[in-house]
Amino acid sequence: MSSLKEIAAAAGVSMTTVSNVINGNLKRVSRDKVQLIQDLIRERGYVPNQAARNLAQRGSRFVAIIGQGSDDENIFLNPYNAAYFGALVKHLYKRDYVPLVRVTNDYRTIERDIRGWNVAGVLITGSFIRNLQKITTLSQVPTVLTDCYFDLPGASHVDLDDETGGRIAGEYLAGMGHRRIGFVANAYPDSDVDLRRLKGLRESLAPYGIQVPEAWVIPSWDLEAHRDRLAAVLGAPERPTAFFCSADFSAAGLIRVAVEFGLRVPEDLSVVGFDNLPLCSLISPRLTTVAQDADIKAERTVDMLVRHIEDRTLPPERTMLGVRLVERDSVKRLG
Amino acid sequence: MSSLKEIAAAAGVSMTTVSNVINGNLKRVSRDKVQLIQDLIRERGYVPNQAARNLAQRGSRFVAIIGQGSDDENIFLNPYNAAYFGALVKHLYKRDYVPLVRVTNDYRTIERDIRGWNVAGVLITGSFIRNLQKITTLSQVPTVLTDCYFDLPGASHVDLDDETGGRIAGEYLAGMGHRRIGFVANAYPDSDVDLRRLKGLRESLAPYGIQVPEAWVIPSWDLEAHRDRLAAVLGAPERPTAFFCSADFSAAGLIRVAVEFGLRVPEDLSVVGFDNLPLCSLISPRLTTVAQDADIKAERTVDMLVRHIEDRTLPPERTMLGVRLVERDSVKRLG
DNA sequence: CTGTTAGCGCGTTCAG
DNA sequence: CTGAACGCGCTAACAG
Numbered sequence: 001m002s003s004l005k006e007i008a009a010a011a012g013v014s015m016t017t018v019s020n021v022i023n024g025n026l027k028r029v030s031r032d033k034v035q036l037i038q039d040l041i042r043e044r045g046y047v048p049n050q051a052a053r054n055l056a057q058r059g060s061r062f063v064a065i066i067g068q069g070s071d072d073e074n075i076f077l078n079p080y081n082a083a084y085f086g087a088l089v090k091h092l093y094k095r096d097y098v099p100l101v102r103v104t105n106d107y108r109t110i111e112r113d114i115r116g117w118n119v120a121g122v123l124i125t126g127s128f129i130r131n132l133q134k135i136t137t138l139s140q141v142p143t144v145l146t147d148c149y150f151d152l153p154g155a156s157h158v159d160l161d162d163e164t165g166g167r168i169a170g171e172y173l174a175g176m177g178h179r180r181i182g183f184v185a186n187a188y189p190d191s192d193v194d195l196r197r198l199k200g201l202r203e204s205l206a207p208y209g210i211q212v213p214e215a216w217v218i219p220s221w222d223l224e225a226h227r228d229r230l231a232a233v234l235g236a237p238e239r240p241t242a243f244f245c246s247a248d249f250s251a252a253g254l255i256r257v258a259v260e261f262g263l264r265v266p267e268d269l270s271v272v273g274f275d276n277l278p279l280c281s282l283i284s285p286r287l288t289t290v291a292q293d294a295d296i297k298a299e300r301t302v303d304m305l306v307r308h309i310e311d312r313t314l315p316p317e318r319t320m321l322g323v324r325l326v327e328r329d330s331v332k333r334l335g
Numbered sequence: 336m337s338s339l340k341e342i343a344a345a346a347g348v349s350m351t352t353v354s355n356v357i358n359g360n361l362k363r364v365s366r367d368k369v370q371l372i373q374d375l376i377r378e379r380g381y382v383p384n385q386a387a388r389n390l391a392q393r394g395s396r397f398v399a400i401i402g403q404g405s406d407d408e409n410i411f412l413n414p415y416n417a418a419y420f421g422a423l424v425k426h427l428y429k430r431d432y433v434p435l436v437r438v439t440n441d442y443r444t445i446e447r448d449i450r451g452w453n454v455a456g457v458l459i460t461g462s463f464i465r466n467l468q469k470i471t472t473l474s475q476v477p478t479v480l481t482d483c484y485f486d487l488p489g490a491s492h493v494d495l496d497d498e499t500g501g502r503i504a505g506e507y508l509a510g511m512g513h514r515r516i517g518f519v520a521n522a523y524p525d526s527d528v529d530l531r532r533l534k535g536l537r538e539s540l541a542p543y544g545i546q547v548p549e550a551w552v553i554p555s556w557d558l559e560a561h562r563d564r565l566a567a568v569l570g571a572p573e574r575p576t577a578f579f580c581s582a583d584f585s586a587a588g589l590i591r592v593a594v595e596f597g598l599r600v601p602e603d604l605s606v607v608g609f610d611n612l613p614l615c616s617l618i619s620p621r622l623t624t625v626a627q628d629a630d631i632k633a634e635r636t637v638d639m640l641v642r643h644i645e646d647r648t649l650p651p652e653r654t655m656l657g658v659r660l661v662e663r664d665s666v667k668r669l670g
Numbered sequence: 671c672t673g674t675t676a677g678c679g680c681g682t683t684c685a686g
Numbered sequence: 687c688t689g690a691a692c693g694c695g696c697t698a699a700c701a702g
Binding site: 045047048049050051052054055060071072073074075076077079082083085086087089090093094098099100101102103111112115116117118136249252253255256259278279281282283284286295 | 380382383384385386387389390395406407408409410411412414417418420421422424425428429433434435436437438446447450451452453471584587588590591594613614616617618619621630
């Protein structure tokens, strides 16, 4: 309603002076005028027009948060996504940036967002959109990828030590006496994250002479879609005694299915999850899981992005966050 | 990079013509020029500057999505919030609006967002921020409140039939032979939603001569904080045989706690949740719940908002969405 | 059908 | 310390 110009008129000063007060250049304005102007701003409830500001500055404080999904998919139904996005939003606001959340599969949409809004930075998550490379703008805007294992020139990375995650799970299960172990993936074999976790699992199991047959790799968390497959695997006499799941979400689902098939968890089937979401303590039995901290990951990601926004000469960075096992009640010691 | 002006220059036409092509006023431009300009736009990857557009139009296609929470709270850890916000985002994009998600407890922040971005509409959720009334701008911008039971002049509402929800749960439990019933709230007694659900529960139970004593009303889903209280309630000889919970989330938590206390669900304690989130089918036993559809709710909300944006003369509306019982395995028939 | 002209609200020189 | 003037990229009358 009221504009900078009106404030200036009311205060009897120029627009520049008001602008300086708003932007904290208080050294360039006399004490009393600062006071006067600030009072006026408060009284009239003046709020700077962000569009005008962005236009004049040829830039914004928007940070695009890109999630991968189709137009009519609600990716926040997945609790890990929800937790991570929520944390990103929170940390961006803390640093005074404004999240522009977008869920898409189309790299051109991303490009339009970046250019159209003059975005200050880009955050991309868990993505296997390989044609991200086609987004030429991406090389010119500070970008941090999370859980992405393909290279994007100029982009920084915050990853998780997924391989160690798989290893931890494998060693734990083997240590508990399990010799027949299956794996539930998120999006096998498309997801690099899954691939790493499975790799870690297999490598840690090799010394024990344990194999994870392909038949025991369930490709996605959509267990209903793989019900027949699961029935076969769990019904066989030489069935796995344990499963490592690439998400708590799917671990919970697996436990459900197992119970429906008449298997008790952990007595008949042990399960290890991944993520350590609140969900773990809500289900029965409480879920033993490979823990990561979504909040810290988001904080690191935002921090890295902000540093690169503030100093555009910084070279790309790469951080890997650790994981640890959180032992609860879903794994039984065998033999 | 390239601007409308440059496209105009390259095409040898005026800026107006290019603008018309961009905005789909194709009737005002000759066929061949349209083609020429569209080609040019594609070739040079031209993307309109949204800040400039918003400035010139004195408005934007931003819709503020306001969630209630403190600065360092991740409200998406709550699966219902996550599901609903995700659905809102999805439906806004479908209608070509851009979500501006904000989590705050401070009404001035909301005011700044609305004014600063020239927001087209506002969506506010589950809020008991009573000083929303202080946001003068809100009466001038189309606003839809969800799950808010206080009045905001000019604002529209999309609500859930919470009272019936409580009633359904009560009738079901009573019908299953339960006579001692407790309630787990979300934020009792601050949340009007809780109040309605509890009211419905009590009213449906009254004909059976059943009371829900205050001592059996657990104020929030943070069950750990109420552990002693719960221990007392569940440990008493005349303990409740069933609980109605104001969220699936807390129902899951209650089941966990009950199991820890040595009670089997549903044999020793029956539980009814609220929301019907994916979570219901993940826990053991699968949760019987009062179902609402977050996706449809979001669609209705967005639809109502968009209608009010497009026709500012529309009077405030009020819709109430229904609920239904989804029966699973967490309630046992008594006697 | 097309071009010219004014702003939109603000930041940023540059003189004073 | 202050102000006038220009421009950011685009839309919207208004002429032609």
